[in-house]
Amino acid sequence: MPLTKCETLAIRAEADVVLVRQAVRKLAIEQGFGLVEQTKIVTAASEIARNTLDYGGGGEAVLECHTDGIRKGLRLVFSDQGPGIKDIGQAMRDGFTTGGGLGHGLGGAKRLVEEFDIVSAPGSGTRVTLVRWK
């Protein structure tokens, strides 16, 4: 899966979540994503970027453009050094939240992408990877 482009954005404040959305939109357009595909990956990125800020206390987003033969895709990695997640299964379930949200963030973001991965443990931060192909 050759990497064709990569950028790293810090997520330290609410305005950074907006910047992540805009950067993901720009890359999705460059990769030739259709409007619905763009909207899905941007929305998923917005959910996870907010989690990185609100629950992880900030972190970073690595946005990568990939080409696999004729397929083009985006791989987004969000990582923080926050408290981590104790029960990932519970956190993924719709309607579960420890914050003020609706509890649709993680599970919803997973439905909006083709590949989803989450690595987390109490005390060692959280890393969420989203991949969507055109």
Add this chain to the structure above:
Amino acid sequence: MERIPILKMGDFLIVTIQVDMHDRLALALQDDLTTKISATNAKGVLIDISSLEIVDSFIGRMLSNISGMARILDAQTVLTGMQPAVAITLVELGLSLPGIRTALNVERGMSLLRASLAESDDATSEDDVDASHEM
């Protein structure tokens, strides 16, 4: 601080969201609208989101909250102009915005609000008639 403007037109308040909102701006809009409904006795709120490119769970919750708070303050809310790609994504995300009335564009949204205002006026005058019969 940056704010989203709220326009008053007769009995209605009109908001068009034209910027990519960060969370605090969305919360400020929620507070401003509730305050303004009560200050102006507005009977309806129209929120146009035709320039919004995404609605994630936070903005979705803000829209639901506004609609719920407005209802408690005796005002109807109608959401207009949602882009098809946004609607598809919202439902897949797991949000179907229950309890929020929607219309395809501002024009239809306004007629929906006017119709519901006329309906509630009729209901009030019928109540008055009933009361006079009982006397």
